[in-house]
Amino acid sequence: xxxxxxxxxxxxxxxxxxxxxxxxxxxxxxxxxxxxxxxxxxxxxxxxxxxxxxxxxxxxxxxxxxxxxxxxxxxxxxxxxxxxxxxxxxxxxxxxxxxxxxxxxxxxxxxxxxxxxxxxxxxxxxxxxxxxxxxxxxxxxxxxxxxxxxxxxxxxxxxxxxxxxxxxxxxxxxxxxxxxxxxxxxxxxxxxxxxxxxxxxxxxxxxxxxxxxxxxxxxxxxxxxxxxxxxxxxxxxxxxxxxxxxxxxxxxxxxxxxxxxxxxxxxxxxxxxxxxxxxxxxxxxxxxxxxxxxxxxxxxxx
DNA sequence: AGCCAGGCAGAGA
DNA sequence: TCTCTGCATGGC
Numbered sequence: 001x002x003x004x005x006x007x008x009x010x011x012x013x014x015x016x017x018x019x020x021x022x023x024x025x026x027x028x029x030x031x032x033x034x035x036x037x038x039x040x041x042x043x044x045x046x047x048x049x050x051x052x053x054x055x056x057x058x059x060x061x062x063x064x065x066x067x068x069x070x071x072x073x074x075x076x077x078x079x080x081x082x083x084x085x086x087x088x089x090x091x092x093x094x095x096x097x098x099x100x101x102x103x104x105x106x107x108x109x110x111x112x113x114x115x116x117x118x119x120x121x122x123x124x125x126x127x128x129x130x131x132x133x134x135x136x137x138x139x140x141x142x143x144x145x146x147x148x149x150x151x152x153x154x155x156x157x158x159x160x161x162x163x164x165x166x167x168x169x170x171x172x173x174x175x176x177x178x179x180x181x182x183x184x185x186x187x188x189x190x191x192x193x194x195x196x197x198x199x200x201x202x203x204x205x206x207x208x209x210x211x212x213x214x215x216x217x218x219x220x221x222x223x224x225x226x227x228x229x230x231x232x233x234x235x236x237x238x239x240x241x242x243x244x245x246x247x248x249x250x251x252x253x254x255x256x257x258x259x260x261x262x263x264x265x266x267x268x269x270x271x272x273x274x275x276x277x278x279x280x281x282x283x284x285x286x287x288x289x290x291x292x293x294x295x296x297x298x299x300x301x302x
Numbered sequence: 303a304g305c306c307a308g309g310c311a312g313a314g315a
Numbered sequence: 316t317c318t319c320t321g322c323a324t325g326g327c
Contacts, residue, residue, distance in 0.1 A: 024308055119309035125325065126308080173323030178310080215310050236308035254317085278308075 004046060004057035004144060008065050014078045016100025017049040023279050024123045025104050025225045027114050027130040028153070037147075039134075041067040041107065044143045044150045060142045073105050084269045090246035091273060094280035101279055103272055104225060108193045109186065110153040111226035112211075115218045116179050117172050132170035137162060159183035178213025185211060197227045204229065216259075224271040231270045233262045239274060242281045 021029040021036050029038040036047040043062060048055040056068055069075065085091045117129045134151040137158050143150030159167070160183040167176035185191055191211060196204050201223065208219035217234050224232035235243070235258060243258045244251075247265075266273040 115308075118307090120307050120322085121309095121324080122307045122326075128325095168323085171324065174310095174321090175323080213310065217309060221308070234308070237306085238308065256316090282308095 004059050006058040006060075006062050008056050008062075010054045010056065010069070010072070010074055011052060012054055012074060013052065014100045015049070015054065015072075015074075015102060016098075017047060017054060019098065019100060019279065020072075020102045020104065021047075023101060023275065024282075025275070026106055026111075027123070027127045028134070039141055039150060039152055040071050042141060042152055043067075044141050046144070059144055070105050073102055076102060078102075081269045081272050084267045085273050085276075086265055086267060090242070090277070094273075094276040097283055098276045098279045101276060103275055105228055106226045107153075108196065108222065108226040109156055112182070112186075112193070112208075112214070112218075112222045113153070113156075113159070113179060115221045116182060116213050117175050118218065118221075119175065119213075129170055129172045129175075133159075133167075133172075136166075136170065156183040156186040160187040175213065181212040182214065196223075201229050201231060205232075220271075224274070229271065230268060231263070233259075233266065233270045233274045235259060235262065235274075236278075238278055238281055242277045246277075 017036060018031070021038070022031075026038070029036050031037075032046075034048070036049075038045060038047075043058050043060055045062075045068065046057040048057070054072070056062075056065065062068070082095055085095065113133075114126065114130050118126050121129070130153075134153055135149075137154035138151030139154070139158075141150045141152050159179060162180065164176050164180050167179055170176075172179065186193060191207065196207060199207065204223055204227065205216070205219050208214050208222060209216060214222075217236055220232040220234040223229040224234060235255065240255065240258060243261065244253060247261065248258075253261075262270060262274070
């Protein structure tokens, strides 16, 4: 191991790195005194945000850093993207509270496998499951001097060979059999992840939901967060509540109605709009939780 | 103690 | 096609 030997600086506008890396898209980033450390494309990286820039450090040769620019989607034109959102009150509020929030462009297998763990789990639990998977089954990656061991996300060929019981020891419960079965199918070429990106959105969805444990929501997460389909629109419990409360107040629209609405209302960057709504309503709920925690302060008894 | 979490699959109506 | 239920686990 060695100290970070490689570094570069990206000039950025409207990039809230902390919000982006904690927004429930990716699950491996950890914050260390304002820096963010993670593994992308087999490289350990440290990201240090400051006004108008993100400094990146690596310990293994990063080449031209293109892989990291792509991952962070530094070339997204946020002005044009925000301008494509519907001009309504909910989106105006979301834009107001999520300034600088970005989508990422992740590696398909890691994204797919991570979201296979996501059903009825909270984001901190997903992060924990992903971390245990990497520590137990991932290949070692060169990390910083004095840091802990660093591991890559285990590929499908690795997880396909792991027993369901061993996977369950990562506390992923019933999701273990889905992860193993999906890894087996991908590893033996039963579903070419490389080809998904060249399909149409509908074709790609239809293909992904044939994987065990992958339904419409997880498929759209992968299509949005890894394959860069701008109209993919994952509807989870948060987004469903947001759509109901903000666009159908006092009514009880079916999920199918909400999905149809989402396909037409949010425009060519609907996926981005979805992430803004998701983050917006989670931040509002977080403030409510914080108030409750204050009320439960030990000083006030219970 | 019970409810909920970036859901999905299978069964029955 | 819609609705209901079981599924692991952990936090509050």
